[in-house]
Amino acid sequence: MTIVQLVYASNRRAESALDLEKLLVGSRARNMKAHVTGYLCFRNDSFLQVLEGGPAAVSSVYASIATDPRHCNVVLLGYERAIRRRFSTWSMGYVAEFGELQGILLSYSAQNEFAPHEMDYRSAIEFLSDLATGARRGTSTTDTA
Ligand SMILES: Cc1cc2nc3c(=O)[nH]c(=O)nc-3n(C[C@H](O)[C@H](O)[C@H](O)COP(=O)(O)O)c2cc1C
Numbered sequence: 095m096t097i098v099q100l101v102y103a104s105n106r107r108a109e110s111a112l113d114l115e116k117l118l119v120g121s122r123a124r125n126m127k128a129h130v131t132g133y134l135c136f137r138n139d140s141f142l143q144v145l146e147g148g149p150a151a152v153s154s155v156y157a158s159i160a161t162d163p164r165h166c167n168v169v170l171l172g173y174e175r176a177i178r179r180r181f182s183t184w185s186m187g188y189v190a191e192f193g194e195l196q197g198i199l200l201s202y203s204a205q206n207e208f209a210p211h212e213m214d215y216r217s218a219i220e221f222l223s224d225l226a227t228g229a230r231r232g233t234s235t236t237d238t239a
Pocket of ligand 1: 117122124132155158160164186
């Protein structure tokens, strides 16, 4: 019954070919099988991702992600038991273009810049949750959960 949440930040590896659509399709299929949910934000060559689910499933997915050559500077911002999932309807929600969600960024950053490595773990979860909620209301995102 234990649910854990994990958040990390990373940077796209400049020299690697990154097909985000392909990455998301594969990730969603694997996450669904493992009952892992979460949300991924990609902007300014930086990633911020939250993963949630059972401890073994989340650890296993993160172990694969952490060694993925498509990104670098993978930094774990936090990992802990949670009372409940925050992204239960997303096998892996995704946002890249903030559009009208730009205002959300200002709530969580001093400079209105997306700098995920500098984010506090709890702020990062709230930020991604706000993005997911804002995206639900109809902006640029994809949800196949
Ligand atoms: C930024 C980023 C996010 C990723 N997110 C996930 C994810 O949520 N779930 C997943 O299964 N794989 C994800 N991947 C892909 C994994 O790193 C890995 O390629 C995939 O799990 C296959 O792993 P394996 O080759 O160890 O089987 C992500 C990769 C990157 C670069």
